Amino acid sequence: GAVVSQHPSRVICKSGTSVKIECRSLDFQATTMFWYRQFPKQSLMLMATSNEGSKATYEQGVEKDKFLINHASLTLSTLTVTSAHPEDSSFYICSARDVGGVNEQFFGPGTRLTVL
Amino acid sequence: LAKTTQPVSMDSYEGQEVNITCSHNNIATNDYITWYQQFPSQGPRFIIQGYKTKVTNEVASLFIPADRKSSTLSLPRVSLSDTAVYYCLVGDMNRDDKIIFGKGTRLHILP
Numbered sequence: 001g002a003v004v005s006q007h008p009s010r011v012i013c014k015s016g017t018s019v020k021i022e023c024r025s026l027d028f029q030a031t032t033m034f035w036y037r038q039f040p041k042q043s044l045m046l047m048a049t050s051n052e053g054s055k056a057t058y059e060q061g062v063e064k065d066k067f068l069i070n071h072a073s074l075t076l077s078t079l080t081v082t083s084a085h086p087e088d089s090s091f092y093i094c095s096a097r098d099v100g101g102v103n104e105q106f107f108g109p110g111t112r113l114t115v116l
Numbered sequence: 117l118a119k120t121t122q123p124v125s126m127d128s129y130e131g132q133e134v135n136i137t138c139s140h141n142n143i144a145t146n147d148y149i150t151w152y153q154q155f156p157s158q159g160p161r162f163i164i165q166g167y168k169t170k171v172t173n174e175v176a177s178l179f180i181p182a183d184r185k186s187s188t189l190s191l192p193r194v195s196l197s198d199t200a201v202y203y204c205l206v207g208d209m210n211r212d213d214k215i216i217f218g219k220g221t222r223l224h225i226l227p
Binding site for chain 2 (some may be wrong): 004006034044090091104105108110113
């Protein structure tokens, strides 16, 4: 089956620094990728839709200047958490839809961000 | 995307069959029903998808009645490793690019 990877799997950073998380589709092309955030014991919350070659579409309440998304190729999307604060600590998950497939999205393994 | 309602949590024992029902009264004609499984600190994993009647794969079965206003995920002979959160999603995956997750069902398998 299709594989989506994320890097890093976990990251710890100091408050005020920026962190970049990569999402790659390994064996398929994805014009659209999605970024989710998940707090403990809660469901996944969609943050934004990442479109290859164009600006990302952010969900209501998500600050686009704080969560920068770049989808530079058909296999890579990056999420940068700028000026991270402890409340940004969460589990970040990406997903990708295979342009050649039907009715299925593939999820990455997630990235655990801890801001001290 | 149609709104879904699932039980918040369920407990079962190893070896039992587990059925998780999802209500989706506002399902549209083009909508599919998809179930995902998520283990702690992992991304969701696709389990099964269906449109109507019954679908079966190596992991689970999905039962969908004629009116499609609900669906039941059936896990045969569960083991401890089936302890996870199960999400029911309804939508036209070809049109609705984004997936909005509901609260899911936290399934706990007991020895």
